[in-house]
Amino acid sequence: MRKDVLFIQGGGEKGYEVDAKLAASLQQALGEVYNVYYPPMQTNEVEVDFGWPEQIGKELSKTNNEVILVGHSLGASMLLKSLSENKIKNNIAGIFLLSTPFWSGDEDWVKGLRPKEDFANNLPKGTPVFLYHCRDDEEIPFDHLAIYRQKIPYATAREITSGGHQFNNHLTIIAKDIKSL
Numbered sequence: 001m002r003k004d005v006l007f008i009q010g011g012g013e014k015g016y017e018v019d020a021k022l023a024a025s026l027q028q029a030l031g032e033v034y035n036v037y038y039p040p041m042q043t044n045e046v047e048v049d050f051g052w053p054e055q056i057g058k059e060l061s062k063t064n065n066e067v068i069l070v071g072h073s074l075g076a077s078m079l080l081k082s083l084s085e086n087k088i089k090n091n092i093a094g095i096f097l098l099s100t101p102f103w104s105g106d107e108d109w110v111k112g113l114r115p116k117e118d119f120a121n122n123l124p125k126g127t128p129v130f131l132y133h134c135r136d137d138e139e140i141p142f143d144h145l146a147i148y149r150q151k152i153p154y155a156t157a158r159e160i161t162s163g164g165h166q167f168n169n170h171l172t173i174i175a176k177d178i179k180s181l
Helices: 015-030 052-061 074-085 143-151 172-179
Strands: 003-008 034-037 066-072 091-098 129-134 156-160
Touching: 003 015, 003 052, 003 074, 015 034, 015 066, 015 074, 015 172, 052 074, 066 074, 066 172, 074 091, 091 172, 129 143, 129 172, 143 156, 156 172
Parallel strands: 003 034, 003 066, 066 091, 091 129, 129 156
Antiparallel strands: none
């Protein structure tokens, strides 16, 4: 039986199209044993969190009981928000977060994206968490990785020398960690 991988895209006007290369790279690196499911996230400007956590919950309900979660950029932060604030019925085999922004500040537009202070305590217990960030990321400051290392001390963090925000559209390192589960 194939293993389900739910890949949540990053934000931006063309986020889905741009991250399609990441999802395809991951599928290729994982091979036939895995099924990378890549649904488009619709941005609802009325919702303070763009409605993504609710959409993530709906997409999770479409997968098998056990699922591997991968999120890029805004999608990674919304995965964390969804997992830490909602009841998840699935067994999460692993959480893989790429270029994850840490939302802070009191601006109205940030409040719906910002994680709760104790979010890490509310992630699925015993689930491995992996963090990836390229040092030359031109979108999300590299020091956001250090914040997540403090907030999720049990996570495995991978500092990648180069690849930019899009990891040069090459996710072999993530696939290797997924296969190690």
